[in-house]
Amino acid sequence: MKQDEGKSIVLIGFMGVGKTTAGERAARKSNRVFVDIDLEIEKKFTLPVNEIFKKHGEQAFRSIEKQLIEEHCHQSGHVLSLGGGAFMNSDTRNTCLQHTVVIFLDITWGAWLNRYKQLIDTRPLLQQKSLQEVEQLFLERRQVYAHHHGKIMMDDLSPDEAANKIIELASSKKGAVQKVSKN
Numbered sequence: 001m002k003q004d005e006g007k008s009i010v011l012i013g014f015m016g017v018g019k020t021t022a023g024e025r026a027a028r029k030s031n032r033v034f035v036d037i038d039l040e041i042e043k044k045f046t047l048p049v050n051e052i053f054k055k056h057g058e059q060a061f062r063s064i065e066k067q068l069i070e071e072h073c074h075q076s077g078h079v080l081s082l083g084g085g086a087f088m089n090s091d092t093r094n095t096c097l098q099h100t101v102v103i104f105l106d107i108t109w110g111a112w113l114n115r116y117k118q119l120i121d122t123r124p125l126l127q128q129k130s131l132q133e134v135e136q137l138f139l140e141r142r143q144v145y146a147h148h149h150g151k152i153m154m155d156d157l158s159p160d161e162a163a164n165k166i167i168e169l170a171s172s173k174k175g176a177v178q179k180v181s182k183n
């Protein structure tokens, strides 16, 4: 097997952009194993994300999140959907960029707003913020998601269309160069 043949695909992007939905379909369509990091964290704590934040705090969540991504990044041929905040950690970012093909699922603020009501009950970070603060977070994080090997604009894509694009883009990036980001 050539060095890059089995690289896993890592999906990054703002909460609710569709990493879990499209990632699960992309894995199924391309016979890869699907791993949703939020789900793996929920299994570890045997609690939903919301409850983990309430009971154990965000730091405990972030620590397990980092550890699980590190473990899964070194496995080959998987599709990993990260939680929206995971890529803010520079160690996590660099591990993903070095060992996997990182695909940024992007969305405009206007299109994302249509999902806001669907998300608020299950995303603790949305519950603590005004819409203006959420937009600020969206803009800040977009700058960090800019460290990727490929990007897909999700505004007008169905989950199946997004899944097809993920597979197509990842196969064109098998030799994704190692990009390392600071901070």
Ligand SMILES: Nc1ncnc2c1ncn2[C@@H]1O[C@H](COP(=O)(O)OP(=O)(O)OP(=O)(O)O)[C@@H](O)[C@H]1O
Binding pocket: 013, 014, 015, 016, 017, 018, 019, 020, 021, 022, 038, 081, 082, 083, 084, 085, 115, 118, 123, 154, 157, 158, 159, 162
């Ligand atoms: N392509 C799409 N078009 C319209 N709605 C979508 C699309 N993809 C996902 N959704 C809907 O948006 C919501 C969030 O999707 P999903 O859970 O996949 O996002 P996520 O990026 O994994 O979020 P998080 O970062 O919080 O894990 C779900 O209700 C889902 O049904």
Ligand SMILES: O=C(O)C1=C[C@@H](O)[C@@H](O)[C@H](O)C1
Binding pocket: 014, 015, 038, 049, 082, 083, 084, 085, 086, 122, 123, 124, 125
């Ligand atoms: O954007 C974030 O920081 C988060 C997104 C979700 O996927 C979960 O990982 C959690 O709600 C935190």
Ligand SMILES: [Mg+2]
Binding pocket: 019, 020, 021, 036, 038, 081, 082, 083
């Ligand atoms: Mg998700």
